[in-house]
Amino acid sequence: MEEIIGHKKIIDYFKLLYKNKRLGSLYLFIGEEGIGKKKVAKYIALLINCLNSQPPCFNCSNCLNILKGLSLDIIEVNPKNSIGIDEIREIQRRIQFKNFSLPYKVVIIDSADKLTTEASSALLKTLEEPPVNTLIFLITALPQNIAPAIISRSQRIYFKLSFLQVKKLSLKIGMPERESDFFLKIFDGRLSFLKDREFYLEKRNFLKGSFSDFKEEERNSLKEAVFLLMYFLRDCLIFKAGFKDKIINSDLEFKIKNYSQNFSLRDLEEKIKELFIIYQSLDNININLANNLIRAVLA
Numbered sequence: 001m002e003e004i005i006g007h008k009k010i011i012d013y014f015k016l017l018y019k020n021k022r023l024g025s026l027y028l029f030i031g032e033e034g035i036g037k038k039k040v041a042k043y044i045a046l047l048i049n050c051l052n053s054q055p056p057c058f059n060c061s062n063c064l065n066i067l068k069g070l071s072l073d074i075i076e077v078n079p080k081n082s083i084g085i086d087e088i089r090e091i092q093r094r095i096q097f098k099n100f101s102l103p104y105k106v107v108i109i110d111s112a113d114k115l116t117t118e119a120s121s122a123l124l125k126t127l128e129e130p131p132v133n134t135l136i137f138l139i140t141a142l143p144q145n146i147a148p149a150i151i152s153r154s155q156r157i158y159f160k161l162s163f164l165q166v167k168k169l170s171l172k173i174g175m176p177e178r179e180s181d182f183f184l185k186i187f188d189g190r191l192s193f194l195k196d197r198e199f200y201l202e203k204r205n206f207l208k209g210s211f212s213d214f215k216e217e218e219r220n221s222l223k224e225a226v227f228l229l230m231y232f233l234r235d236c237l238i239f240k241a242g243f244k245d246k247i248i249n250s251d252l253e254f255k256i257k258n259y260s261q262n263f264s265l266r267d268l269e270e271k272i273k274e275l276f277i278i279y280q281s282l283d284n285i286n287i288n289l290a291n292n293l294i295r296a297v298l299a
């Protein structure tokens with residue numbers, strides 16, 4: 001199993017619950033996308049089903065079946081769109097069957113915020129008579145979209161990572177250290193920049209032209225554009241600081257060099273901060289105002 005970064009307290013808590021036979025039926029894992037909620041749920045599935053006296057061993061037949069995704073007692077839902085009532089009924093049926101091989105059935109519902117209202121009610125019905133030796137993990141980055149009744153019936157577990165742990169995660173996916181430090185600072189240690197970065201690498205062609213105004217219907221693209229501009233300015237900053245080999249948009253080196261000549265390091269840092277403020281408020285401000293603000297920052 002891939003290494004889990006952080007979340008030791010959560011894992012220790014489940015170890016304690018398991019040891020004292022105090023496991024509940026419904027857990028709601030709340031935290032940013034990519035933080036490791038599902039990994040921890042799987043780890044707990046191993047922990048409570050392992051045959052070894054020091055669980056999880058990752059090596060006994062139960063552990064191996066779970067790790068290979070071969071156990072019928074582990075039920076995973078990874079929805080693309082919504083999770084409807086049919087999917088919950090299917091889970092109910094499977095929960096009622098006798099266990100195939102593992103002591104505990106584990107249901108992991110990813111993006112549980114996609115449960116429809118009917119599906120949420122059906123799930124709550126299931127819990128009126130809690131299924132024996134079954135753990136249900138609901139996983140979400142958007143708890144505000146989950147039915148209040150579910151929230152109140154579940155035990156909520158909040159996932160957080162420290163700056164250092166996010167840094168470790170970013171280095172693990174191959175992000176250069178200087179860049180990792182930079183974005184950790186800008187995004188205040190939030191994880192979303194890791195995801196955005198991949199997106200950025202795909203879409204960065206936009207930067208080859210010059211900034212032109214966005215229309216209301218292009219609001220989403222504008223958000224992307226601002227993010228890309230932050231990366232461009234980040235390169236200007238790094239270029240100016242003398243680390244030419246560390247810039248990401250190496251094909252834009254000429255443009256980066258020209259632009260950074262006009263500003264001090266502090267100016268560039270300030271511009272990135274201002275763009276970030278715009279980026280964060282884009283959903284709430286008038287599109288023309290946004291266009292004008294971006295122009296002003298870039299000028």
Ligand SMILES: [Zn+2]
Nearest residue numbers: 050057060063
């Ligand atoms: Zn084992």
